[in-house]
Amino acid sequence: MSGVVELQSLPSRPPHLPATLELSGIAHSFGGFKVLSDVNFAVPQGQIVGLIGPNGSGKSTCFNIVSGFLSPKAGRVLLSGRDMAADSIQARTRQGLMRTFQTPKVFERMSVLENVMVGLHKDGRSGILASMLRTPSARRELDRLRNTAEGACRKFGLGKLLDAQTGRLPAGQRRVVELARAYVGAPRLLLLDEPSSGLNTEEIEQLRGWIAMLNSEGMTILLVSHDMGLMTIADTVHALYFGEIIASGPMTAIQADPRVREAYLGG
Amino acid sequence: MNKLRRSLLLLLLVLAWALAPLLLSRHLIDLFVFAGLFTIGGLGVGLLLGQCGIVNLAQALFYGIGAYSSAYVTVQLGLPSLTGFLAGMLASALIAIAVGWPVLRLTGFFLALATLALSLIGNVLFFEWDWLTGGTLGIGGIPKLSIFGFAFDTPERVYYLVWPIAILVLLLADNLVRGRPGLAMRAMRDAAPAAEVLGVDMHRLKTAMFVICAMLGSLAGSLFAHYVSYISVQSFTVERSIAFLLIPVVAGSASVWGIIAGALFVTFIPELLSGFGDIHQVLFGLALVLVVTLLPDGLIGGADRLAQLLKRRMA
Structure with missing residues (x-):
């Protein structure tokens, strides 16, 4: 537990970078089942922020809330300081938010x-x-x-x-098409949902290159992935477990965190 | 070379079309006129089905609104024909917005069933509102279409009017499909969540396309009323809606120009089969099953495949 506190105290939002996306006190439930509870994190401008967690940890719900497919039961989603609660999916797009899907929706x-x-x-x-x-x-x-x-x-x-x-096209190329389609609209914030799913090692390496390229062009990225190797590209990673963030920090620190290892990596 | 061949083919088609009324019997000209009307009405359904992925079984409602508007405006009010066209299209557009806005939030089978219900409601209203529609007796004595004093009072004249209108709306539809809204429509059809994320306002686009479909249905209905001079509720049943839906299904739903082939099919095949007597409807059903199962991409897809096969054989 003390490890978690230490990690959470790491600056996930460097003071010199204004937050592009900020989630504040996000909570959500389906029926009576809590899937997210008091989730707080920021995606600073120009950075790659990762979100990891085992199946059912709430990553997709979190993604759907940010992109407007779900409305949170509590909390706020701010894009460049502006509350997006009342914004439709299209309005979020116009403000510079773009997402891809776990299964490429080409x-x-x-x-x-x-x-x-x-x-x-x-x-x-x-x-x-x-x-x-x-x-x-x-x-x-x-x-x-x-x-x-x-x-x-x-x-x-x-x-x-x-x-x-x-x-x-094969799965790998579909993924690239989806990425190119998201890129061409020059979003301020790109949400990538399990972009390496269904790709082989070579394609994942290529994907890593694309993500690095997008980021080097100034695109802010929120990345959800099971792929620990790919996740090392992130500046900051947040680990979700049963709807709560249990650790935040660089991937190396996350991988070393005992609670994350127990929850996500299997000890 | 290809361009030259295509231009020659087009020229031949135009010549055949222009000369057809001189060579064909009155009955065949009638059928071609109806095929033209069905092209116009079927195009709306085709745009919804092929480009937006929406099954619309309500086209008979708008076909009826166009026909009754023209009949009422010319017979009861004694106004010029064009007023009836405009009234029908305006009424259809307004009704399409009013019912389309809530109904088009549905998807898939539910939406198809909702449009079927619209067609049924329309038919009941056409029957019940006899002060407007004449009920089962219908409205007779509808004058022949007259535009700026020129009367389209023979099948040949109507033939030369209906087909240019059909080609014009097909051209406009083709432009639309190739343009920015067309891309959005097809995106919506293929992966709705992704289209939404890319900024496509799906509900608005669906409603706009439903309005266009309704206006095309109304246009076809008005032309129909002036051509046959007598209309009754029997012309605007659910069967008519199904026939409109068959047009893009038979043609290959994504093909704009293929609508012509679909309209010719639903007009001529039942007529050809009518020689077999009572069994002709069964045979038409069988023909449809054959087309749908053997040509999953419709007549146009089948023709494309045949052309490719021939090209490979000749190479």
């Missing part, structure tokens, strides 16, 4: 390029009438979306797969 019947173009939807203006009439501004906008998406595809090594049907 648009299977669309091409890789089209998938990534949808990542720019929030930046578009042309509506139904303008698109029907193919007004010059709608055409210009579509060209711009296409060019930007194409650039993002090339950046993520998808240049040769632009016209490929995404549903026919």
Whole structure:
């Protein structure tokens, strides 16, 4: 227990970096079953923050609360100091929040390029009438979306797969498509939900490279993963256990924490 | 070369279309007119099904609203035909917003059942509100469509009107599907949570597409009323809604231009099979089962596969 106190006292939010995301007193339950209880942590701007925990520890619930798929029973979620309680999923996106899913949710019947173009939807203006009439501004906008998406595809090594049907790609490439799609919208905060799930060692290494690249470009990242190796990329890691944060700190310290070892790593 | 071949094919199609009324019997021209109407009405259902993943079984309601609006406005009020078109489309749009906004929060089978219920309610209202619709007696004496003094009073004239309208709405729909809203629609169809996260306002987009579908249904209904001059509740039953849904299903739901093939199928195949007497409906059902099972991507998908096969054989 004393180890936990020590770890929690580690600065998870360096004073010189304003918090992009802050969770304060978050609690949630399904029926009478408590899944999150007084969860507090911050994701400082420009950092990678990790969230680990065994199955059922509340990681996904936490993610769903931040991204707006669930409303917490108590507590606040602040993005750059602004409470997002009343914001819809789309409103959060417009404010710069983006997430991926544990099982990549790509648009299977669309091409890789089209998938990534949808990542720019929030930046578009042309509506139904303008698109029907193919007004010059709608055409210009579509060209711009296409060019930007194409650039993002090339950046993520998808240049040769632009016209490929995404549903026919292997799991690793789908994951990259999802990442490129999230990246292209230039989010302020990117939430990555188990991004290494279903990937082989080589693909995980490549994924690590992508995450490092995104972070080096200034993207703030909240990462949920079971993969301890991947988690070492995080500046700070929070360990969830039965809905409570039991430890916070750098991954090396988390791995050494006896309670985390007992709860998560099996002693 | 491909472009040249495509242009030649298009030219041949246009020529065939233009010359068809000179060569075809009155009955066949009638069928082509109906196929054009079903293309317009079926396109709305096709956009919802193929692009948004929404099964809409309410199209007969809007088809009826268009038809009754045109009939009422021209027969009872003595106003010009175009007023009926506008009234029908406006009424359909308003009703689509009013019912679509709550109903389109549903998904999958529940949404399909809700639209089926709308069609049933519509049919009951068309029957009960006889002061407006004539009930089972219907409304007769609907004048032939007249636009700026030009009367579309022969099947040939209507043929030359309906198909350009059908092609125009198909072109507009094709532009829409290729544009930014089209990308959002297909994203919503393939992975709704991801589309939502990327900023697609799904409920608004679904409602907007439902309104477009309703307006297309109404347009087809108005054209139908002026063409047949007599309408009754029997033309706007759930069976009509199912027939509209069959159009994109048979065509291959994601294909905009394939709607033409679907509309031709649901118009001509029952007619061809009617020679078999009482059994013709069973045969039509069998034809549908064959298309759906043997051609999971519809007629257009099947034609694509055949073309690819031929290309491979010839290479």
